[in-house]
Amino acid sequence: MLIEENKPLAPFTTFGIGGPARWFIETASEEEIAEAAAWAGEHRVALFVLGGGSNLLVSDAGFNGLVLRVALRGITAADAPGTLSEQETANRRTYQVAAGEDWDGFVERTVQDNCAGVECLAGIPGTVGGTPVQNVGAYGQEVASAIERVRAFDLLEHKAREFDVSECGFAYRHSRFNSEDRGRYIVTRVDYRLTFGGAPTLRYADLLRAFAVGEQPSLAEVAAQVRRVRQTKGMLIVEGDPDCRSAGSFFKNPVVDEEQLRQIAAASDNAPPRFPAGPGKENLGRVKVPAAWLIEQAGFAKGYRLGSAAISTRDTLALVNLGENDGRGGASSEEILALASQITAAVKKRFGIQLEMEPVMMGF
Numbered sequence: 001m002l003i004e005e006n007k008p009l010a011p012f013t014t015f016g017i018g019g020p021a022r023w024f025i026e027t028a029s030e031e032e033i034a035e036a037a038a039w040a041g042e043h044r045v046a047l048f049v050l051g052g053g054s055n056l057l058v059s060d061a062g063f064n065g066l067v068l069r070v071a072l073r074g075i076t077a078a079d080a081p082g083t084l085s086e087q088e089t090a091n092r093r094t095y096q097v098a099a100g101e102d103w104d105g106f107v108e109r110t111v112q113d114n115c116a117g118v119e120c121l122a123g124i125p126g127t128v129g130g131t132p133v134q135n136v137g138a139y140g141q142e143v144a145s146a147i148e149r150v151r152a153f154d155l156l157e158h159k160a161r162e163f164d165v166s167e168c169g170f171a172y173r174h175s176r177f178n179s180e181d182r183g184r185y186i187v188t189r190v191d192y193r194l195t196f197g198g199a200p201t202l203r204y205a206d207l208l209r210a211f212a213v214g215e216q217p218s219l220a221e222v223a224a225q226v227r228r229v230r231q232t233k234g235m236l237i238v239e240g241d242p243d244c245r246s247a248g249s250f251f252k253n254p255v256v257d258e259e260q261l262r263q264i265a266a267a268s269d270n271a272p273p274r275f276p277a278g279p280g281k282e283n284l285g286r287v288k289v290p291a292a293w294l295i296e297q298a299g300f301a302k303g304y305r306l307g308s309a310a311i312s313t314r315d316t317l318a319l320v321n322l323g324e325n326d327g328r329g330g331a332s333s334e335e336i337l338a339l340a341s342q343i344t345a346a347v348k349k350r351f352g353i354q355l356e357m358e359p360v361m362m363g364f
């Protein structure tokens with residue numbers, strides 16, 4: 001077991017921000033995870049699970065514990081005849097994907113295999129193991145509707161456990177892994193159940209616009225369009241593009257009730273845009289309001305800067321580290337948080353809505 005000391009964490013994050021990990025280990029199997037977890041227990045140090053670092057803000061002081069990077073690899077696929085309903089004839093294919101696999105690489109594989117279910121989630125950075133944690137979603141799809149099972153190492157019981165999708169507690173940017181069981185499980189494998197020969201999901205205007213009425217684009221064409229749209233918004237990691245030195249959306253879209261919606265409308269000159277809050281009893285009578293709209297209405301524009309932290313020039317929802325371009329060596333986590341609190345305070349003051357941050361904070 002190779003445990004490194006004082007390992008800089010910034011290179012392991014898409015923000016490119018953060019101090020060192022006191023201890024750091026890469027784990028390529030469940031056995032190595034078990035060993036590393038036992039080591040952290042024996043030495044009574046905190047343990048943090050790192051995937052692709054694309055949804056993280058690491059503190060400038062770093063992390064005073066063991067950072068365990070998940071590096072398990074491998075994808076296996078198995079076909080089964082459709083069983084969901086009598087009409088369903090399409091075959092189902094289950095992919096068992098090790099948690100350390102690159103998510104976008106996996107999406108590309110499924111699209112090339114002509115399997116539908118995650119094509120709209122193309123271009124999202126990070127690992128497969130990170131996807132169930134916040135129920136990754138974009139352009140009309142969420143992983144919750146394609147996941148069959150999640151396998152994880154239980155740090156409390158020191159053994160592997162499997163969760164059926166119904167046990168994962170999925171909702172908008174939510175699962176048991178980032179709420180009541182936060183920090184308890186290390187995801188080691190995710191089973192995705194996709195539809196061989198299925199049609200792509202085409203719900204979002206940004207996608208529909210790219211195809212002629214009546215056209216039936218392939219899964220690969222839809223995934224390629226998703227990547228194009230993401231790139232125009234700085235939401236695709238492209239080497240040298242300063243707008244993608246971020247953690248994606250920094251704020252969640254608030255889900256509001258009718259009273260809050262009235263409150264927002266009363267404080268604004270324009271009617272607030274809104275879209276369905278999603279399924280679930282808790283969302284009855286509620287709608288999602290775009291956080292980007294609230295931020296703009298509160299007086300912030302794309303490209304707004306505070307020191308070396310800024311709002312992306314292409315997407316109001318992304319905070320970016322200006323990096324080397326600012327002549328000061330890039331933003332600190334403190335600067336990112338200062339900008340975030342300026343924004344949340346202004347939105348709260350104008351609309352009475354408390355924006356929630358989406359990235360996970362490490363070492364604060």
Ligand SMILES: Cc1cc2nc3c(=O)[nH]c(=O)nc-3n(C[C@H](O)[C@H](O)[C@H](O)COP(=O)(O)OP(=O)(O)OC[C@H]3O[C@@H](n4cnc5c(N)ncnc54)[C@H](O)[C@@H]3O)c2cc1C
Nearest residue numbers: 049051052053054055126127129130136137138187247248
């Ligand atoms: C440019 C850009 C665009 C993005 N677009 C989207 C988007 O459209 N939709 C969306 O939902 N997200 C988006 N994100 C956020 C991010 O890509 C996803 O949340 C991603 O799934 C995070 O995975 P990761 O492996 O990088 O996790 P990390 O950032 O390494 O970790 C995030 C959290 O997950 C936990 N975690 C990671 N792996 C495991 C594991 N194996 N077991 C247990 N816990 C684990 C960590 O402990 C941490 O709490 C975007 C990010 C960027 C930078």
